[in-house]
Amino acid sequence: MQRRPFFTLPLTFAAGSVLTPLTALAAPTRTQSPDFAALERSVQGRLGFFAIDTGSGRTLAHRADERFSTASTFKILLAARVAQGVEGGRWRWEDEVPLHRSERVAHSPAFDRLLPKGHATLAELVQGIVVESDNPCANILLRHCCDSRAGLTMWLRQQGDEVTRLDRFELELNENAPGDPRDTSTPRAFAKTLQRLLLGDGLTRPNQARLWADLQASQTGLKRLRAGVPDASWRVIDKTGTGYRGAVNDVALVFPPEGRSPWVVVALQSDAKASTDDLSANLAAAMRLLVKAWA
Numbered sequence: 001m002q003r004r005p006f007f008t009l010p011l012t013f014a015a016g017s018v019l020t021p022l023t024a025l026a027a028p029t030r031t032q033s034p035d036f037a038a039l040e041r042s043v044q045g046r047l048g049f050f051a052i053d054t055g056s057g058r059t060l061a062h063r064a065d066e067r068f069s070t071a072s073t074f075k076i077l078l079a080a081r082v083a084q085g086v087e088g089g090r091w092r093w094e095d096e097v098p099l100h101r102s103e104r105v106a107h108s109p110a111f112d113r114l115l116p117k118g119h120a121t122l123a124e125l126v127q128g129i130v131v132e133s134d135n136p137c138a139n140i141l142l143r144h145c146c147d148s149r150a151g152l153t154m155w156l157r158q159q160g161d162e163v164t165r166l167d168r169f170e171l172e173l174n175e176n177a178p179g180d181p182r183d184t185s186t187p188r189a190f191a192k193t194l195q196r197l198l199l200g201d202g203l204t205r206p207n208q209a210r211l212w213a214d215l216q217a218s219q220t221g222l223k224r225l226r227a228g229v230p231d232a233s234w235r236v237i238d239k240t241g242t243g244y245r246g247a248v249n250d251v252a253l254v255f256p257p258e259g260r261s262p263w264v265v266v267a268l269q270s271d272a273k274a275s276t277d278d279l280s281a282n283l284a285a286a287m288r289l290l291v292k293a294w295a
Contacts, residue, residue, distance in 0.1 A: 045272025055261025071241030174243030229285025
């Protein structure tokens with residue numbers, strides 16, 4: 001399948017680029033958190049936030065070890081699992097998976113386009129879940145590449161993530177019932193896993209570039225973390241998630257201007273009764289606080 005041209009970012013894969021191996025990063029330092037509590041009060045909910053500056057190792061945290069529903073943000077982890085399987089020779093990007101109308105669930109833009117031909121490649125399915133957050137494509141990949149819902153959790157444990165878990169398929173995983181640990185993560189755990197997979201040694205550079213391109217092509221987060229950077233000299237590539245009970249989330253790689261090292265940012269929300277638009281604006285406000293603290 002022909003892929004879109006890779007997008008332009010202020011970095012390369014050459015030696016000395018911002019994709020520095022994690023072992024070479026400076027010792028972490030911590031900065032005092034901005035007033036994220038005020039953002040919580042504005043929507044009467046919880047905001048979990050964790051950011052990593054991969055150049056200096058500094059972090060910024062708020063409710064970083066509390067559990068939140070991941071909603072569709074898990075799909076970037078699923079995409080990484082597929083990519084790692086390609087690297088290990090378990091399957092190829094060109095492998096075709098049968099599609100059946102009975103697999104359709106709500107929010108299926110990619111699935112609906114692919115269904116008439118009766119099959120889709122792994123590359124097409126991954127594009128569907130990352131670019132358009134397609135739900136049936138995610139369920140198909142969970143069954144095909146993870147053997148079961150628990151299969152993604154088992155793979156995450158192999159990546160060193162002892163916290164993040166996936167227990168149900170779309171759409172049930174968006175329930176976000178109070179106190180339910182299913183289909184949850186913490187901002188800290190998610191951010192560290194994202195850092196390893198998309199910036200560290202969890203995937204090869206070509207597959208990181210593939211997933212970066214899909215994240216960049218997604219338009220679902222234009223009003224969330226992306227909306228909080230100062231101007232077009234900043235680049236944000238992200239995966240959103242939206243569930244019940246105020247689960248309006250965004251996870252991102254943020255590329256500051258002038259070739260500075262990228263930041264990993266995970267922002268998860270819950271319990272608010274505010275609208276999705278207001279909660280999206282809250283994520284943009286959280287990004288502005290981060291930029292003010294670090295830029």
